[in-house]
Amino acid sequence: MRPALVERVRSLDPLVQDGLLAALLFAATFSAGRAEGRVGLLLQTALVLPLVWRRKAPRTVFLLVSGAALAQWLLGPQLPADVALLIALYTVAAWSERRWAVAAGAVLEAGILLASWRWAADGRFLACVVVLTAMAAAAAVLGSNIRDKRAHLAELEDRAVRLERERDQRARLAAAEERTRIAREMHDIVTHNLSVMVALTDAAVYAQRHAPGKATAVMHQISETGRQALTDMRRSLGVLRAGEPDAERHPPPGIAQLEALAAQMRAAGLATRLEMLGDHLPVPATAQLTVYRLVQEALTNTLKHAPSGTRAEVAVRCSPGTVDVTVTDDGTAPTGPSSPGQGLTGMRERIAAYGGAFTAGLLPGGGWRVQARLDLTPEEAAA
Numbered sequence: 001m002r003p004a005l006v007e008r009v010r011s012l013d014p015l016v017q018d019g020l021l022a023a024l025l026f027a028a029t030f031s032a033g034r035a036e037g038r039v040g041l042l043l044q045t046a047l048v049l050p051l052v053w054r055r056k057a058p059r060t061v062f063l064l065v066s067g068a069a070l071a072q073w074l075l076g077p078q079l080p081a082d083v084a085l086l087i088a089l090y091t092v093a094a095w096s097e098r099r100w101a102v103a104a105g106a107v108l109e110a111g112i113l114l115a116s117w118r119w120a121a122d123g124r125f126l127a128c129v130v131v132l133t134a135m136a137a138a139a140a141v142l143g144s145n146i147r148d149k150r151a152h153l154a155e156l157e158d159r160a161v162r163l164e165r166e167r168d169q170r171a172r173l174a175a176a177e178e179r180t181r182i183a184r185e186m187h188d189i190v191t192h193n194l195s196v197m198v199a200l201t202d203a204a205v206y207a208q209r210h211a212p213g214k215a216t217a218v219m220h221q222i223s224e225t226g227r228q229a230l231t232d233m234r235r236s237l238g239v240l241r242a243g244e245p246d247a248e249r250h251p252p253p254g255i256a257q258l259e260a261l262a263a264q265m266r267a268a269g270l271a272t273r274l275e276m277l278g279d280h281l282p283v284p285a286t287a288q289l290t291v292y293r294l295v296q297e298a299l300t301n302t303l304k305h306a307p308s309g310t311r312a313e314v315a316v317r318c319s320p321g322t323v324d325v326t327v328t329d330d331g332t333a334p335t336g337p338s339s340p341g342q343g344l345t346g347m348r349e350r351i352a353a354y355g356g357a358f359t360a361g362l363l364p365g366g367g368w369r370v371q372a373r374l375d376l377t378p379e380e381a382a383a
Contacts, residue, residue: 014055021087022051029081040079043072047081054091062088062104069111078119085111086139093143094150101140108136180349197222199268199303254288255280255316258295262314270303271311278318287374290350291316291325297347298327298360298370305368306331323374330367347372 012020026048046068050061065088072079089108093101112132120128201222253261255276262272280288295314302312310331317324344360347370351358354374363369 015052018054019052022048025051025081025084025087029079029083039075040077043068043075043077044079044081046071047079047084051084051087054088055095058088058091058095059100059104062092062107066107066111073111073114073118082115086135089136090139090143093140094146095143098144101144105136105140109133112136196264196268196300196303197226199270252285252289253292254285255283255291255318256288257292258314258316261292261296261299265299265303265312268303269308270299270306272299273311273313275313275315276318277316280316280318280323282320283318283323283376287323287354287376290354290374291323293350294325294347294370294372295327302327302329302331302368310367321375321377323376325372325374326369328363328367328369 026044029044029048047065050064050068054061065084069082069085072082085108089101089104092104112129116125116128116132258274258276262274265272283291295316299312299314302310306312306329310329312327312329315324315326347360348358351372351374354376356372356374358370358372360368360370
């Protein structure tokens with residue numbers, strides 16, 4: 001029953017709680033039998049009644065109670081309701097700034113000296129001062145601790161709000177970064193495979209007229225390219241669906257798949273030569289995917305923009321801590337896009353993730369060159 005009663009009282013409005021406190025204090029001190037006569041009753045009321053508004057106006061309530069105590073000292077009656085002074089001091093310490101608590105404590109200490117001088121028994125002045133001062137100090141310290149605890153809880157709540165806000169911001173940034181990653185992957189996959197399929201379709205139309213036997217093989221190549229595009233898209237989008245097994249069944253392409261990429265480009269009509277130096281096995285899978293996508297995008301741009309008969313060369317050099325990639329073609333017309341597009345931007349962003357360098361531009365004698373270096377030092381690789 002008691003815990004339930006305490007919880008019910010705590011759920012009440014603070015003004016109602018303080019009103020109940022004042023009523024209980026008035027009843028307890030009145031039953032002591034010292035508030036005799038009209039003057040005593042008025043003084044007791046003046047001491048206790050302001051406590052109803054103690055949390056709403058702590059400093060004003062303390063001044064009112066102190067004024068009533070001063071009137072009591074002047075008129076002479078000694079009342080148990082003086083305990084209201086301790087409650088008022090506690091409230092100032094708990095709900096006001098520290099300087100106000102110190103000022104209230106000084107006022108009460110002056111009252112303690114006056115009260116001890118007037119009402120202490122012979123030879124008990126010092127003992128009375130010490131006891132009353134200790135009670136006042138305990139009230140002030142208790143109130144200060146409550147204020148500090150409340151400030152600490154408010155700080156913790158504010159910190160929790162800030163952390164939650166920062167968590168939401170990080171989640172939004174992570175979602176935006178994931179959308180950018182998926183968009184970049186989709187661009188590379190769709191652009192490359194559609195370009196290859198268009199080139200193969202043109203070849204199939206030509207072969208059907210002049211070499212029907214080769215048309216079937218070209219159509220099979222188109223079908224295989226389409227299936228590979230679907231597989232790559234499922235793998236890239238599979239991270240968005242729980243339990244998606246495609247990413248495990250079809251690991252992301254890497255340096256080892258560059259030969260198949262070169263063969264695909266040759267089948268599409270772009271003569272492609274591949275040169276790989278160094279051991280690519282120690283290169284992290286994410287870095288290998290970056291190299292693959294970089295070469296794929298560069299060759300796709302050549303296939304789209306270069307004139308017929310263009311030859312492309314791909315050089316990949318793997319060394320401890322770095323991977324160098326160079327893709328060039330000998331197109332006699334400008335083979336790169338006239339302005340930076342999604343492809344070049346995606347390449348630059350991929351390389352920037354490894355703190356590397358990226359350049360792309362026309363060669364002096366015609367053609368296009370893409371150069372990149374991935375920095376795989378421990379700090380960057382960890383990132």
